[in-house]
Amino acid sequence: MRKGEATRERILESALELASTEGLTGLSIGRLAERNAMSKSGLFSHFGSKEGLQLDVLELATAKFRERVFTPALRADRGEPRIRALFTRWLDWIDHQSLPGGCLLTAAAAELDDQPGATRDALVDVQRQWADTLARAVRIAIEERHFRPDVDPPLFAFQLHAIVLGYHHARRLLRDPHAGRRAREAFEALVGSARRRKGRVA
Amino acid sequence: MRKGEATRERILESALELASTEGLTGLSIGRLAERNAMSKSGLFSHFGSKEGLQLDVLELATAKFRERVFTPALRADRGEPRIRALFTRWLDWIDHQSLPGGCLLTAAAAELDDQPGATRDALVDVQRQWADTLARAVRIAIEERHFRPDVDPPLFAFQLHAIVLGYHHARRLLRDPHAGRRAREAFEALVGSARRRKGRVA
Numbered sequence: 001m002r003k004g005e006a007t008r009e010r011i012l013e014s015a016l017e018l019a020s021t022e023g024l025t026g027l028s029i030g031r032l033a034e035r036n037a038m039s040k041s042g043l044f045s046h047f048g049s050k051e052g053l054q055l056d057v058l059e060l061a062t063a064k065f066r067e068r069v070f071t072p073a074l075r076a077d078r079g080e081p082r083i084r085a086l087f088t089r090w091l092d093w094i095d096h097q098s099l100p101g102g103c104l105l106t107a108a109a110a111e112l113d114d115q116p117g118a119t120r121d122a123l124v125d126v127q128r129q130w131a132d133t134l135a136r137a138v139r140i141a142i143e144e145r146h147f148r149p150d151v152d153p154p155l156f157a158f159q160l161h162a163i164v165l166g167y168h169h170a171r172r173l174l175r176d177p178h179a180g181r182r183a184r185e186a187f188e189a190l191v192g193s194a195r196r197r198k199g200r201v202a
Numbered sequence: 203m204r205k206g207e208a209t210r211e212r213i214l215e216s217a218l219e220l221a222s223t224e225g226l227t228g229l230s231i232g233r234l235a236e237r238n239a240m241s242k243s244g245l246f247s248h249f250g251s252k253e254g255l256q257l258d259v260l261e262l263a264t265a266k267f268r269e270r271v272f273t274p275a276l277r278a279d280r281g282e283p284r285i286r287a288l289f290t291r292w293l294d295w296i297d298h299q300s301l302p303g304g305c306l307l308t309a310a311a312a313e314l315d316d317q318p319g320a321t322r323d324a325l326v327d328v329q330r331q332w333a334d335t336l337a338r339a340v341r342i343a344i345e346e347r348h349f350r351p352d353v354d355p356p357l358f359a360f361q362l363h364a365i366v367l368g369y370h371h372a373r374r375l376l377r378d379p380h381a382g383r384r385a386r387e388a389f390e391a392l393v394g395s396a397r398r399r400k401g402r403v404a
Contacts, residue, residue, distance in 0.1 A: 110313065110375075113374040115223075123375070127371075159388050166361070169312075169363065174330060175326075186364065189395060
């Protein structure tokens with residue numbers, strides 16, 4: 001890696017940290033320059049604009065999310081085990097302490113919903129892809145005959161995402177000590193309702 | 203109402219509008235002064251500080267939420283009809299167009315989770331009271347024998363809030379045209395799972 005690239009990566013990691021507590025719109029070139037003991041013009045040479053910086057930070061957060069949630073969950077068996085792995089790793093991701101402010105992708109969703117622009121568009125793309133990924137995992141669970149054929153994959157994906165948003169709210173805002181248990185119970189209820197019933201009376 | 207109070211209320215309404223798109227932390231005395239064609243010092247005389255302004259805006263948003271969601275839902279019959287009224291009015295509240303940025307209380311939850319201070323504390327109080335209100339409505343539904351006695355009221359409240367957060371995300375960020383239908387289907391599944399089963403095989 002050339003020196004310029006290494007510097008750029010170091011700045012991006014520091015920007016991701018800053019954005020995780022201050023929000024993407026709170027990510028000012030000025031504060032980032034201060035944290036990295038660089039000049040503002042030096043930072044502009046790496047990212048071009050505040051929007052360029054936001055897009056790069058969003059891309060970094062998405063890459064980390066894939067690496068820690070999606071990719072390892074693919075190692076779980078197809079069907080319900082994989083959905084379980086996706087859910088568990090997603091909660092872990094929200095808890096992980098390497099970012100002080102938790103999941104940037106969730107925080108950015110509430111932050112940017114009324115802020116039109118390229119950053120919002122990029123976030124919407126990422127979130128739509130994720131909803132599709134979840135729905136695909138549900139379709140596989142139906143194919144594997146873990147779930148009933150009448151389960152609605154996009155609805156299940158909506159319900160699963162809702163539980164994670166509820167967890168984020170209870171854990172990070174309310175600091176509710178029962179947040180994890182409740183999210184897991186809600187997940188079990190959702191999965192239980194989608195399963196094929198064994199020995200069911202016809 | 204004295205003139206000072208009327209002015210203060212007008213400024214607060216305009217501050218709530220601004221906060222609904224820009225966030226509570228984006229609520230600057232400077233921008234608010236500009237919108238109301240007042241001096242910054244004039245605004246300070248009404249609210250004392252940015253934090254005082256944030257707290258007053260939060261109180262106004264909470265009062266509106268009570269007036270539009272909670273109070274009218276109390277007119278519905280105790281038990282499941284009241285829970286249904288709470289849910290329906292809550293979704294309407296998120297949709298209502300009088301605030302350009304939608305539900306300030308939901309946006310503020312994601313915004314302030316990492317911002318310690320009096321505004322965060324006040325928001326946590328409001329959100330905890332709301333979770334208690336929902337759990338109490340579930341307890342009443344158990345008393346009325348609409349729901350099974352083994353339904354866990356705080357868990358149900360968590361699941362209900364999660365559906366609304368999922369709706370907020372799908373509707374406001376993704377602009378998903380199916381958001382309302384999915385939220386209602388998720389609600390029916392939740393209520394269905396809590397109901398007493400009639401004519402169930404023992």
